[in-house]
Amino acid sequence: xxxxxxIEDLHKSFKTDLLRRRIEILKGVSLTVTEGEIFGYLGxxxxxxxxxxxxxxxxxxxxxxRIEMRGRSHLNPDARDRIGFLPENPYFYDYLTAREFLRFxxxxxxxxxxxxxxxxxxxIRLVNLERSADLQLRKYSKGMLQRIGxxxxxxxxxELVLMDEPLGGLDPLGRKEIRDIIVRLREEGKTVFLxxxxxxxxxxxxxxxxxxxxxxxxxxxxxxxLISRKTFFTEVTVSGLDRRELEAYGRCLTNPGGEIMVxxxxxxxxxxxxxxxxxxEARLHxxxxxxxxxxxxxxxxxxxx
Amino acid sequence: xxIRAIAVNTFREAIRxxxxxxxxxxxxxxxxFSRLLALLTVGDRVKIIVDVGMGSLALFGTLMAILMxxxxxxxxxxxxxxxxxxxxxxxxxxxxxxxxxGLILTLAIMMAAMSLIFLLLVLAHAGRPTWDMLAGxxxxxxxxxxxxxxxxxxxxxxxPILSSIFTLSFYLIGHxxxxxxxxxxxxxxxxGRAAVQIVYTLLPDLENFNFKTEIVHxxxxxxxxxxxxxxxxxxxxxxxxxxxxxxxxxxxxx
Amino acid sequence: MxxxxxxxxxLLVSLAGLAGMKRLLDRLPRESVPGSSIIYIPSGRHLKTFxxxxxxxxxxxxYLWAIQYFSDxxxxxxxxxxxxxxxxxxxxxxxxxxxxxxGAIFAAYDARxxxxxxxxxxxGLENNPDQWIFPFQAGHYAQMLARDFTRARAYFARAMEIxxxxxxxxxxxxxxxxELDDFRAALTHWLEIYKQAEAAGDDRVLQIASNHIYxxxxxxxxxxxxxxxxxxxxxxxxxxxxxxxxxxxxxLEQEPRDLDGDAxxxxxxxxxxxxxxxxxx
Numbered sequence: 001x002x003x004x005x006x007i008e009d010l011h012k013s014f015k016t017d018l019l020r021r022r023i024e025i026l027k028g029v030s031l032t033v034t035e036g037e038i039f040g041y042l043g044x045x046x047x048x049x050x051x052x053x054x055x056x057x058x059x060x061x062x063x064x065x066r067i068e069m070r071g072r073s074h075l076n077p078d079a080r081d082r083i084g085f086l087p088e089n090p091y092f093y094d095y096l097t098a099r100e101f102l103r104f105x106x107x108x109x110x111x112x113x114x115x116x117x118x119x120x121x122x123x124i125r126l127v128n129l130e131r132s133a134d135l136q137l138r139k140y141s142k143g144m145l146q147r148i149g150x151x152x153x154x155x156x157x158x159e160l161v162l163m164d165e166p167l168g169g170l171d172p173l174g175r176k177e178i179r180d181i182i183v184r185l186r187e188e189g190k191t192v193f194l195x196x197x198x199x200x201x202x203x204x205x206x207x208x209x210x211x212x213x214x215x216x217x218x219x220x221x222x223x224x225x226l227i228s229r230k231t232f233f234t235e236v237t238v239s240g241l242d243r244r245e246l247e248a249y250g251r252c253l254t255n256p257g258g259e260i261m262v263x264x265x266x267x268x269x270x271x272x273x274x275x276x277x278x279x280x281e282a283r284l285h286x287x288x289x290x291x292x293x294x295x296x297x298x299x300x301x302x303x304x305x
Numbered sequence: 306x307x308i309r310a311i312a313v314n315t316f317r318e319a320i321r322x323x324x325x326x327x328x329x330x331x332x333x334x335x336x337x338f339s340r341l342l343a344l345l346t347v348g349d350r351v352k353i354i355v356d357v358g359m360g361s362l363a364l365f366g367t368l369m370a371i372l373m374x375x376x377x378x379x380x381x382x383x384x385x386x387x388x389x390x391x392x393x394x395x396x397x398x399x400x401x402x403x404x405x406x407g408l409i410l411t412l413a414i415m416m417a418a419m420s421l422i423f424l425l426l427v428l429a430h431a432g433r434p435t436w437d438m439l440a441g442x443x444x445x446x447x448x449x450x451x452x453x454x455x456x457x458x459x460x461x462x463x464x465p466i467l468s469s470i471f472t473l474s475f476y477l478i479g480h481x482x483x484x485x486x487x488x489x490x491x492x493x494x495x496x497g498r499a500a501v502q503i504v505y506t507l508l509p510d511l512e513n514f515n516f517k518t519e520i521v522h523x524x525x526x527x528x529x530x531x532x533x534x535x536x537x538x539x540x541x542x543x544x545x546x547x548x549x550x551x552x553x554x555x556x557x558x559x
Numbered sequence: 560m561x562x563x564x565x566x567x568x569x570l571l572v573s574l575a576g577l578a579g580m581k582r583l584l585d586r587l588p589r590e591s592v593p594g595s596s597i598i599y600i601p602s603g604r605h606l607k608t609f610x611x612x613x614x615x616x617x618x619x620x621x622y623l624w625a626i627q628y629f630s631d632x633x634x635x636x637x638x639x640x641x642x643x644x645x646x647x648x649x650x651x652x653x654x655x656x657x658x659x660x661x662g663a664i665f666a667a668y669d670a671r672x673x674x675x676x677x678x679x680x681x682x683g684l685e686n687n688p689d690q691w692i693f694p695f696q697a698g699h700y701a702q703m704l705a706r707d708f709t710r711a712r713a714y715f716a717r718a719m720e721i722x723x724x725x726x727x728x729x730x731x732x733x734x735x736x737x738e739l740d741d742f743r744a745a746l747t748h749w750l751e752i753y754k755q756a757e758a759a760g761d762d763r764v765l766q767i768a769s770n771h772i773y774x775x776x777x778x779x780x781x782x783x784x785x786x787x788x789x790x791x792x793x794x795x796x797x798x799x800x801x802x803x804x805x806x807x808x809x810x811l812e813q814e815p816r817d818l819d820g821d822a823x824x825x826x827x828x829x830x831x832x833x834x835x836x837x838x839x840x
Contacts, residue, residue, distance in 0.1 A: 014559065057392040059558040077394055085392040091384050093314070095321060107310035108393045152389060398566065486585075487627070506578045513584050530587050537580035544573035550566045 003068070004160050004191040005033040005056070010065035012051055025051045026062065027215035033193055033208075035070075035159075038186050040206035041195040044302060047212045049195040050088065053164050056193075057085055069160065081109070084153035088164040090145050094138035098129055098148050101137060102155065109156045123151040128177060143174045150181065161185060163194040167201050179205050199298055213302055234270050234289045237261045240282035249273050259285050307395045308403045315377065315407025324372055325415060328365045332419050335361035336426055351432040352521050358423045359517050362416070363445045367476055369415055370449045373408055374456025375468035387558065398550040401457065405546065408453050416446050437526055441516040444531075447538040448514040452476060454542045458549040462556065479511030513537055618652035625658070629665045638670035645679050649686060659683030659693060667700050676700055677710075684717070691724035698731065708738040730767065737775060742782070746775040770836065773818040777834035780815040784823060784832040787811045798830045 010029040013022045026048045033039040043049050054060040056067060058075050067074040069083070092101055102120045111119070124133045127147035132140065140148065146166070153161055166182070167175045182205050185192055196202055202209060203223065210220040238246065239259040246252050249272075250264040264270050270287075277284050319325070339357035381387040391400065420442050424434045455475050459468035485505045492498040513534045519526050625644050629637055645662035648655065659679055666676035677697055684693040698714030701707040712735035719728045729752055736745035749771045756764035787805045792798055794808070802825045805811040816822060817834055824833045 014557070054388075054558065057388075059388060059391055061555055061557060077396070080392065081394040083392065085389060087385065087388045089385070090389065092386055092389070093318060095318070104310060104314050105389075105393065108307055108390070108395055110307070110394075149389070156394075396562070398562070506581050507574070510581060510584070513581075527587070530584070533580055533584050533587060537577060537584060540573045540576040540580055544570060544577055547566050547570035547573060551563070551570065554563065554566070 003032050004035040004037075004070060005031075005039075005193060006066075006068045007031050007052070007056075008066040008068075010052065010055060010067070011063045012048075012055065012060060013063060025215055026055070026065075029065070029212065029215070029217050031210045031217050031220055033191060035191050036186065036189055037207040038182060038192045038194070038205050040202040040209040041193065041212065042197060042199065042202055042209060042298065043195075043212035045197060048215045049197075049212060050164055052212070053085075053162055053195060056162060057083070081156060082159045084156065084158035084161045086146075086149045086153040086161070086163045086166055088168060089142075090149035092137050092145070092148070092152075095136060097136055098124065098133045098140075098151075101148065102152060105152050105155055111156070119155070123154055126154070126181065127151045142169050143171065146170060146174075146178075150178070154185075158190065160191045160193065163192065165196055166194055167196060167198055175201065211298060211301055219301055232290050233263045233265045234267075234287060235261055235263055236270065236273060236287050237285040238273075238277060238282055239285060241276070241280065246273075307399045308406065311390075311395075311400060311403025312406035312410065315404050316410045319373055319377060319408060319411040320414070322373065322376075325369055325411070328369050328372075329415060329418060332361050332365035333422055335365070336419075336423055340426075340430070351427070351430055354430055355427060355432065355438070356517055356521050358426060359441060359445065359520070362419050362423055362442070363448070366412065366416055366419070366445060366449045367452055370408075370412060370452040371456050371469050371472045371476075373411065374453045375460045375465045375472065377408065378404060378457060378460040379465045379468070382558065391558070397553050401461075401549055401553055402546070405454060405457055408457070409450055412449050412453060413446065416442070416449065435520070435523075437516070437520050440526060440531065441520045444514040444516055444534065444538075447535065448511055451509070451511075451538055451542045451545065454545040454549070458545050458552070461549050461553045475509060476511065479509040480515075482508050482510045482512070509541060510537075615652040615655070618648050618655055618658070621648050621651065622655070622658045622661075626661065629669070638665070638672065638675075641666055641670060641672070642675050642678055646682070649679075649682050653686035656683070656687065656690060656692070660696065663696060663700070667704060673700060673705055689721060689723075691718045691721035691728070694718040694721075695724065695728060702731070702735070706738075708735045711735050712739065726764070730764075730771075733771065737771070737778070740778075742775045742778040746772060746779065749775060769818070773834075774836060776818055777823070777836065780817065780823060781832045781834065783811075783815060784825075785830065788830045788832070792830070798827055799825075800827050801825060802832075 008030050010026050011024070012026040013024040015022055029048065029052055031041075041049055041052070051060060055062045056069075056074055058080070069076075069079045072079055074080075093104075096104065099120060102123065103116065106116045106120065121133075124130055127150050129144060129147055129151070132144060137145070137148070146169070150163075150166070153163070163182075167178055170178065179201065182192055182194070194202075194206075206223065208220070208222045210217045212218070233250070236249075237255075237259050238261075241260070243252055243254065243260055246260055246262050249269055250262050253261045253263075255261060262273070264273060274284070276282070336354075336358045339354045339361070381390070391397065423442075424438075427434055427438070452472060452475070456468060456472045459471045463471065482505060485501065485508070489498060489501055489505060492501065516526055518524070621644070625648065628634070628644075629641065631637065641662065645658055648658045648662075659682065662679040663676040666672050666679060677700075680693045680697040684690065687693070694714040694717040698711040698718060701711035701714060712732060715728055715732035715735060718724050719732055729748070733745055733748035733752060736742070736748060749768055753765065753768035753772060756762075756768055784802065784805070787810045788799060790810050791805060791808060794810075799805055799808075802814055802823065806814050814822065819835075821835065825831070826833070
């Protein structure tokens with residue numbers, strides 16, 4: 001299993017027009033993506049996520065650094081044949097229909113005419129645009145454009161799929177659909193590299209993540225590694241026991257229904273309470289271990305910078 | 306192949322541009338207006354219809370070339386359609402050439418329409434379209450091709466307005482370089498004169514494609530002249546496209 | 560980067576190629592009708608409308624072109640539209656002085672068409688009534704090239720009235736009367752000039768004026784004397800022996816003397832009267 005993507009010490013700065021002041025966007029980005037995984041690239045807006053992606057695609061030429069895709073330079077023409085790209089806020093030739101548009105891009109991939117129509121129909125079905133396939137793209141909603149964007153990214157059956165904010169601007173149903181497609185891509189053996197600033201989605205699909213802030217990757221690794229699975233405390237919601245008794249276990253909160261929620265630190269105490277509940281006529285309503293989530297981790301990291 | 310696919314797509318996009326039809330309308334109007342001009346002048350009627358007709362064809366064709374050439378690439382960059390396009394396994398030069406040929410195709414259609422109307426107008430005034438006339442029209446088209454390449458070149462790194470101004474300047478310089486020739490004749494030989502001569506040789510001489518005088522006065526156009534002018538036009542176009550390719554290669558798309 | 564090398568190569572090759580073609584094209588002769596494009600430019604009025612505010616610049620351009628055009632010996636019929644072209648320049652920029660002058664020069668000397676020259680200069684004066692040079696130049700041409708003193712006189716009269724005209728315009732005007740044999744009028748004008756010079760203390764002009772006054776008086780006297788001689792001959796069948804005979808016979812009351820008080824010379828054989836200064840004919 002090699003690396004699908006390896007970025008080493010990427011630097012990029014821009015001149016702001018005539019003023020000749022250089023703004024450094026990427027100050028040494030390094031990360032590696034293993035084959036077959038879903039990799040999340042997160043960071044606040046302006047951190048350099050899109051710039052990094054554009055470097056990967058040869059839309060921007062970095063000042064310094066190396067980019068390798070499966071061991072070869074990313075500018076190698078073969079490399080781009082194995083990539084699919086879904087940009088943020090995609091916009092396409094609005095007078096074409098979805099089908100015509102996909103046909104055009106299929107030509108750019110040099111796909112053989114014979115299998116193209118089936119392939120296009122398959123993709124349209126995959127992204128759920130069958131009903132609008134022959135509608136002009138100018139009539140597409142943002143979500144629909146995003147989906148056709150995904151379809152064109154998958155035209156050449158790429159090994160590496162790059163997505164810039166793929167879930168932005170979608171309703172919850174749309175987000176779920178895209179998330180499912182992403183997971184499916186992994187099942188097909190593809191590698192997915194997606195950038196986002198919506199953490200819940202990243203949490204749900206990604207295997208590994210890199211956090212970029214202010215032009216640098218400040219943290220990288222699997223979700224397991226990054227987020228301490230340590231249980232901080234457990235929230236147990238009980239009824240039928242006296243509050244004063246429960247206060248011995250931890251902080252108590254009475255909620256409107258009459259049940260009492262206790263924040264208990266330490267698994268031994270949780271066990272003792274459970275025993276107590278079992279041996280009495282009290283009822284256990286819920287038991288929720290509270291761990292750190294990605295958002296807290298992320299915010300903590302950013303604030304630490 | 307890739308270039309063809311992009312060319313066809315460019316053509317389909319360009320031919321929908323309403324500006325083209327507006328300019329076409331003006332061109333036709335100008336040609337018909339030449340009839341009126343013919344009444345006001347001290348000269349042969351058919352002459353003025355041919356001259357003004359071909360002149361307006363050239364003028365409006367040039368405007369079309371400039372507006373389309375500067376608009377299309379900029380639009381792709383502005384609307385970001387270029388991101389997905391260039392992320393495909395195509396080379397940037399293929400993109401440029403595809404755009405160029407798509408524009409040429411669009412211009413060809415427009416020119417054919419204008420030429421048809423022009424020739425009908427000539428017929429209607431008891432003139433006779435000659436082979437030389439068709440050759441003159443063909444050379445106008447060659448000039449338009451060169452201008453398109455120049456417009457495309459500028460739009461690789463500049464905004465549409467600036468690109469239009471630069472391209473228009475190219476056109477004006479191209480038709481006024483005889484002035485430089487006169488100047489050279491009056492300079493004393495030396496480094497200064499040599500420098501001006503180099504500049505003069507490299508500056509576009511679009512008058513080489515202008516056969517209006519010969520056509521209007523029924524003078525023969527010598528074959529070596531036509532052949533050389535054709536070669537000149539093709540070489541200059543190649544030069545501009547090569548420059549555009551080089552400029553476009555390393556452009557960052559922010 | 561192989562691709563870059565290909566593009567640079569193509570760039571250089573096409574550059575060399577186009578330079579070569581350009582040089583070739585410049586050397587190839589092209590049939591042309593020099594100046595043909597101007598044959599049907601409508602009147603300047605229309606041109607001005609289409610010049611979008613750059614009419615004086617356009618006038619400059621047309622003028623520069625015109626100089627080259629009218630100097631081109633190869634174009635045999637180039638003067639057919641001389642007035643037309645300079646009329647256009649005048650329409651575009653009526654206050655542009657040089658073209659009127661140049662156009663008139665072309666007309667007078669190259670085209671040998673004085674009428675056109677006059678026309679151009681008249682137009683110049685019409686558009687610029689404060690420019691004495693136009694009628695002055697016209698008078699000059701009339702006088703020098705056509706010896707048309709009637710016209711010259713009219714032009715000098717016009718020029719004289721314009722402030723700034725040189726003083727000698729007046730003298731040219733006066734002289735024109737002399738050339739037209741209107742000695743009395745000439746004398747009147749020269750006397751005025753004399754008075755002005757006296758008042759101004761201008762000795763040189765004083766001298767000039769007095770010479771002309773002498774000349775004109777002499778001419779008047781000569782006319783009178785020769786007329787008297789003729790009458791004498793009619794009466795007596797022979798020429799008088801001396802001028803004194805004219806007074807003796809009562810034909811003349813008085814023998815006119817020249818300005819210096821000297822007598823005129825008389826040739827009894829031919830009946831001709833001459834004066835000291837021998838300027839006329």
